[in-house]
Amino acid sequence: MEKEKWKRSARLVDLTNQLLSQPYKLIPLTTFAKRYQSAKSSISEDLTIIDEVFRNEGSGELETVAGAAGGVRYIPKLDLTRTEEILADLCVQLEKPERILPGGFLYMSDLLGNPTLLSEVGRIWATLFAGVKIDAILTVEIKGIPLAYAVANYLRVPVVIARYDYRVTEGSVVTVNTVSGSSGKLKPLSLSKRSLPQGSRVLVLIIDDFMKAGGTVRGLQDLCFEFDATVVGVGVLAEAHVPGRLVDDFVSLISVSEIHERDRTLRVGIGNVFQDRFVE
């Protein structure tokens, strides 16, 4: 198949596959022209068709960059209707009383173990932060990890993981203290020195699963400060309302309130995600 000209039908299938599997990667049109032994004008026509289908179906768009260093890249997105459906469904799933654990926590590991749901949530984050330049995604062990990778898959940026317990396999680390908002206890949080280049103004997106007072997110922000990195956004899957929050600026997909351990009741709703940020 390599040497001969591809048929348009085969080209459309392969182009779609190539673009979907490499989100945000700028691919020169000449790469495709060579691959398919076809004229650039034909490739351009194909890309117009793909872009139209993606936009109509709410799964993103193609961005064309003109010039010698130009090309085309796929920007993954999820449309508003589908986003609302997914979050509404998530609320229903989270509102089950049997999810309440001792200490007013919520069992979410089953949801965080579901690759389809994670992929959808990742796509929602990718849509929210589509216009933001991001060099790395920072999260904290354990439950933030699958969420961070779910976003990274769509934004195509590396993930770095902060840890509560220093392990030998990480090499030397930078450590800050985090304050637990509920207990007031101090807990060290570390990031491997190798994981982010220091002093190079790296742009970081912070992702975590659950935020109460925000002590962990605050710790992650402090770590970024130590690395001279800039935090360009904070996203949490769920927030629970508590007084004296340590973090102001964040996006939450889900909001949990009124967890009553004794009565086994809780209220779950959509987070602050649609509050004047999420523009189609």
Added chain:
Amino acid sequence: MEKEKWKRSARLVDLTNQLLSQPYKLIPLTTFAKRYQSAKSSISEDLTIIDEVFRNEGSGELETVAGAAGGVRYIPKLDLTRTEEILADLCVQLEKPERILPGGFLYMSDLLGNPTLLSEVGRIWATLFAGVKIDAILTVEIKGIPLAYAVANYLRVPVVIARYDYRVTEGSVVTVNTVSGSSGKLKPLSLSKRSLPQGSRVLVLIIDDFMKAGGTVRGLQDLCFEFDATVVGVGVLAEAHVPGRLVDDFVSLISVSEIHERDRTLRVGIGNVFQDRFVE
């Protein structure tokens, strides 16, 4: 676009997108016929084109299931040539002396933070275990997590995470003891009771990042035994040769030998992955 008949070009793009984003999901042809307002025979022709392109480009295949409960599903794969390229490149990256950490460990977090590499490794695992029925992927905190999800994205099965430290947010847990092969020390390893249905013969694939004596993998196998689950496969990214290994049957992508901390030298090669298992 919803009510009118789709053009073949648009249909091919959308079909490719639908199939790629839902690996292993059996989708009835009627679903597509309705979506595109097209005859099943046209859809069948489209699927033949897509299948041919996927197979030629080594990115998997479509499986058609006949009958009333039938349909089509996408089986993601990676061809042998590309697999060899990726693993050879991984060897080059891992063989750098600066990766050697105190204790004879290897710094791999940068590689495990790279979503593109992870996705490729996930695809290799998915190819290796394509013929095996799997209900869940079991891994252990921390570094096994991204690998487990990378595979889960292609096999579309849930991930469950065993943990060394029991946390309140997991609810009640089952705990086994793992033996560190090097130090002989005991370390408890726990899995939330809610994470796997007990006594239902769940089929489990174990995935981890690095195996020396195999104490952790052995612990994961013991946990499966406690849950009455069956281990159908064990995959590790890298194995290091040590005497007295606790696990016999596993697949490793990379093999690390002769780590000399003092001289800062090591040898990295392909693991046992091609030893009579990996059949195209």
